[in-house]
Amino acid sequence: MAYKGRVQDPLSIRVLVLNRLWQAVHIVPAKRALQLLSLEHARVLHPSGDGGWQVWPSTEWFELSYDQPANGRDHYVHTVRQAVRIPKIILLNDYGELPLKEVHLNRQSIFERDGHCCQYCGRTFKSQELNLDHVIPRERGGVMSWENIVTSCIPCNTRKGNRTPAEAQMRLMKKPKQPKSRPFVTYIIGQEVEDEWHNFLHTRHEFTDVEIIPVKGEPRPLEAVVG
Numbered sequence: 001m002a003y004k005g006r007v008q009d010p011l012s013i014r015v016l017v018l019n020r021l022w023q024a025v026h027i028v029p030a031k032r033a034l035q036l037l038s039l040e041h042a043r044v045l046h047p048s049g050d051g052g053w054q055v056w057p058s059t060e061w062f063e064l065s066y067d068q069p070a071n072g073r074d075h076y077v078h079t080v081r082q083a084v085r086i087p088k089i090i091l092l093n094d095y096g097e098l099p100l101k102e103v104h105l106n107r108q109s110i111f112e113r114d115g116h117c118c119q120y121c122g123r124t125f126k127s128q129e130l131n132l133d134h135v136i137p138r139e140r141g142g143v144m145s146w147e148n149i150v151t152s153c154i155p156c157n158t159r160k161g162n163r164t165p166a167e168a169q170m171r172l173m174k175k176p177k178q179p180k181s182r183p184f185v186t187y188i189i190g191q192e193v194e195d196e197w198h199n200f201l202h203t204r205h206e207f208t209d210v211e212i213i214p215v216k217g218e219p220r221p222l223e224a225v226v227g
């Protein structure tokens with residue numbers, strides 16, 4: 001059980017969503033997961049007890065919830081008729097794509113893009129020893145963009161000051177650009193998650209190696225499936 005403290009609202013508990021190829025594509029609140037089950041758009045993936053996994057059609061899952069009394073470890077929501085056990089993982093029935101998400105521009109994603117390497121002196125530092133440098137300084141109209149922000153160590157950042165690299169006679173290690181979009185799963189690696197999720201959060205660190213399933217016809221937006 002990875003949640004810290006008391007869970008206030010069981011319907012907001014996070015449920016991992018897998019596509020039909022058992023690849024993590026999303027996280028939804030329990031309320032939405034139960035709707036997807038009720039609509040038979042998804043099934044439950046639950047540990048089988050022998051180290052494997054069992055797929056539960058929604059009707060059987062709801063019956064199981066009814067048959068097995070609350071065990072204190074799992075969360076339940078109480079409907080008018082019965083208590084329903086909240087699954088940890090659901091499996092979409094007919095969604096087989098692996099959508100890519102755009103990387104958000106922030107301090108950590110810039111450091112990751114640049115490999116924690118100061119783009120002026122080329123040395124590697126811990127996050128707390130690094131700054132973000134506006135290549136074209138803000139005072140000169142430089143904006144916060146993938147192309148104008150680089151990782152810099154504090155001494156290089158101080159040395160450059162409010163000058164352009166040319167004025168400061170400092171060269172960038174490489175031309176800064178927007179990183180490629182990457183699978184959803186790479187965003188949750190390292191986060192605190194349910195134990196059961198770990199089986200589905202493995203991916204090679206280089207997201208370019210992740211196998212992307214070719215899509216026939218127009219790819220469906222995931223939002224159209226999971227809401």
Ligand SMILES: [Zn+2]
Nearest residue numbers: 118121153156
């Ligand atoms: Zn430096």
